[in-house]
Amino acid sequence: MSGEGQGGAAAAMADSAPIEVGQRVVVMGKRKGVVRFYGNTEYGPGTWVGVELDKPTGFHDGLVQGFRYFTCKPNHGVYVQRQGVQLVQSWGAAASQIQSLLRGRKDRAEADCVANVLLICC
Numbered sequence: 001m002s003g004e005g006q007g008g009a010a011a012a013m014a015d016s017a018p019i020e021v022g023q024r025v026v027v028m029g030k031r032k033g034v035v036r037f038y039g040n041t042e043y044g045p046g047t048w049v050g051v052e053l054d055k056p057t058g059f060h061d062g063l064v065q066g067f068r069y070f071t072c073k074p075n076h077g078v079y080v081q082r083q084g085v086q087l088v089q090s091w092g093a094a095a096s097q098i099q100s101l102l103r104g105r106k107d108r109a110e111a112d113c114v115a116n117v118l119l120i121c122c
Helices: 091-121
Strands: 024-027 031-040 047-053 077-081 085-087
Touching: 024 047, 031 077
Parallel strands: none
Antiparallel strands: 024 031, 024 085, 031 047, 047 077
16 A cells, blocks of 8 residues: 555545455454455445454454355454444554544543542532
């Protein structure tokens, strides 16, 4: 990819860029993998993205309801709608994006905890 290994805007994730098989992605903001399928399926309306995950945190091997859309190791496959996938220009950007999302969740959880304590105490 042209942005591989570069910093700044070239390394940022793209949410609305076209999807192509072979592209590196982050699924639902936390799991990294490679696009292995993009298109319509028999199991649900709309366009789906089939991703082979780097780690065995998926649900299948590309076979869903008797249809094989791609092949990967067991428990490395997942299908998501387009909005659940972010393209990655570099893995450094992916790591940074995941860390940012996790920090945001932690910050929100801490803020919620403080708000709950204030509600309980006051």
